[in-house]
Structure formats: structure tokens, C-alpha cells
Amino acid sequence: MKREIYCDSCKEETPHVLINPSKHLFQCEVCGSVMEVLPEKRVELRAIISRDDVSERGKIEVPRSEVLTKGEEVVVEVGEGYRVGEITSLELKNGKRVDVASAEDIETVWLRDVGEVKVRISLHKGPVTTPYEIFTSGEVEFTVGEILPVEGRKYKITRIKLINGGLLKKEGRSAKAKEIRRIYAQFIR
The missing domain is CATH 3.10.20 (Ubiquitin-like (UB roll))
Structure with a gap:
């Protein structure tokens, strides 16, 4: 597995290759330095996806720090499979509705089915x-x-x-x- 990671030695993002999956160790392909990169925790968000006047509950799983935005398309897991939805609103844990928010602050993602x-x-x-x-x-x-x-x-x-x-x-x-x-x-x- 290869990915772009910020290298402390090179002082920029460079290609790194996974050399030890169990310890999350990556080696820089430019300078050869090795670093541990822990996977980001993911959160499961409640999603309400609507098609005309029918709404269905589902869920979205995203990295905790990911920022979601109104108008963005995401895949929603529903009872019998998956649907593609466009975000129409984001409801925060305090009940406030916003157009942009970090996943860790979101209670419910409201979507319109565009599949x-x-x-x-x-x-x-x-x-x-x-x-x-x-x-x-x-x-x-x-x-x-x-x-x-x-x-x-x-x-x-x-x-x-x-x-x-x-x-x-x-x-x-x-x-x-x-x-x-x-x-x-x-x-x-």
C-alpha cells in the first residue's frame, strides 16, 4: 500500500510505502525514513435520505475529522443496500442546522436521493x-x-x-x- 504522507525529514508530503501493517509503519520513498501512521478513527452518522415524500433511515461512516458540506454527494447504507445522496442539511448535536461541519460534531445528515x-x-x-x-x-x-x-x-x-x-x-x-x-x-x- 502506497500513500502520500508528510515526511518530517523531507519537510513535505512524499510517497510512503507500508512496510509493517500490524505496527502501521510507513517508509518514505524519497529519504528512506520510517514513521508510524495510525489510522484515523471513523464515526458512524445517522442519515435520513428522502426520495420525493418518502424518507428512509440509514448511516454514513466517515473519518472523524472529515468535513461534510451541503451539496456534496455521499453513499448512504440503508436497510437493503446503498443509495447515493446529496447532502441538503447537517444537524449538529445541539440541534442547530448548518451547511458545513466536521463529522465529529454532526448528529444527523439529511440527504436527497440522487441515484x-x-x-x-x-x-x-x-x-x-x-x-x-x-x-x-x-x-x-x-x-x-x-x-x-x-x-x-x-x-x-x-x-x-x-x-x-x-x-x-x-x-x-x-x-x-x-x-x-x-x-x-x-x-x-
């Missing part, structure tokens, strides 16, 4: 607008100008409303499904 997301679409055909929903991977991209086949009909994406409040109208602009609040599409013949 599979619901994409809401407004389908326009003349004066009639029909709501439509699809479930897809959060990584799937949608582009203004793209043709969507829906129930045997074709619709052209005219606008994409983003979760952060932005609006994409220019043809060729795109966003990932996990970033989208709603897609507007016009029926084409």
Missing part, C-alpha cells in the same frame, strides 16, 4: 398541458432542443427549470436529472 430521481415534465399540445413523470438515474442528461418520445408522440424540450432556481432556454444547454425541477416540452408533428 434514481423523479423528473417532472409538462407536455404542451396546443392549449392543453399534461403533467408527466419519469424515473431515471440522477446522472442522465436532458438538453434543450432534445426530442422526447412519450407514449408514441414526440415532444421537443423547450425549457428546463433547475432546482437551484435557474432556467435553461437556449438550445443545446443541458442539465442532469438530479439538478432538474421540471422540464417543459412542446408537441411536434
Whole structure:
């Protein structure tokens, strides 16, 4: 095992190789000095991950000193496996909600499931607008100008409303499904 570690002899981070796993001894590949590097303790944090109006309890395991930030994506262990979630809020042990905190100060991590997301679409055909929903991977991209086949009909994406409040109208602009609040599409013949 090789990793970058600050070397007291070289006075900078250098590549070190693990030479004795049981004693956590690493040897600097630049100067040859040997040092003990103890593994950092990890903490298990309670996680609440939501998909639409359904929330599920899970847990996240991270190094104690790791700093978590709103908007960051992490893997959450839930009952039947794992989910990818985007941090929406961090609740401290004193009950206060913050956007950035060290893992050792966090009580609960609140997340939004971005592994599979619901994409809401407004389908326009003349004066009639029909709501439509699809479930897809959060990584799937949608582009203004793209043709969507829906129930045997074709619709052209005219606008994409983003979760952060932005609006994409220019043809060729795109966003990932996990970033989208709603897609507007016009029926084409």
C-alpha cells in the first residue's frame, strides 16, 4: 500500500510505502525514513435520505475529522443496500442546522436521493398541458432542443427549470436529472 504522507525529514508530503501493517509503519520513498501512521478513527452518522415524500433511515461512516458540506454527494447504507445522496442539511448535536461541519460534531445528515430521481415534465399540445413523470438515474442528461418520445408522440424540450432556481432556454444547454425541477416540452408533428 502506497500513500502520500508528510515526511518530517523531507519537510513535505512524499510517497510512503507500508512496510509493517500490524505496527502501521510507513517508509518514505524519497529519504528512506520510517514513521508510524495510525489510522484515523471513523464515526458512524445517522442519515435520513428522502426520495420525493418518502424518507428512509440509514448511516454514513466517515473519518472523524472529515468535513461534510451541503451539496456534496455521499453513499448512504440503508436497510437493503446503498443509495447515493446529496447532502441538503447537517444537524449538529445541539440541534442547530448548518451547511458545513466536521463529522465529529454532526448528529444527523439529511440527504436527497440522487441515484434514481423523479423528473417532472409538462407536455404542451396546443392549449392543453399534461403533467408527466419519469424515473431515471440522477446522472442522465436532458438538453434543450432534445426530442422526447412519450407514449408514441414526440415532444421537443423547450425549457428546463433547475432546482437551484435557474432556467435553461437556449438550445443545446443541458442539465442532469438530479439538478432538474421540471422540464417543459412542446408537441411536434
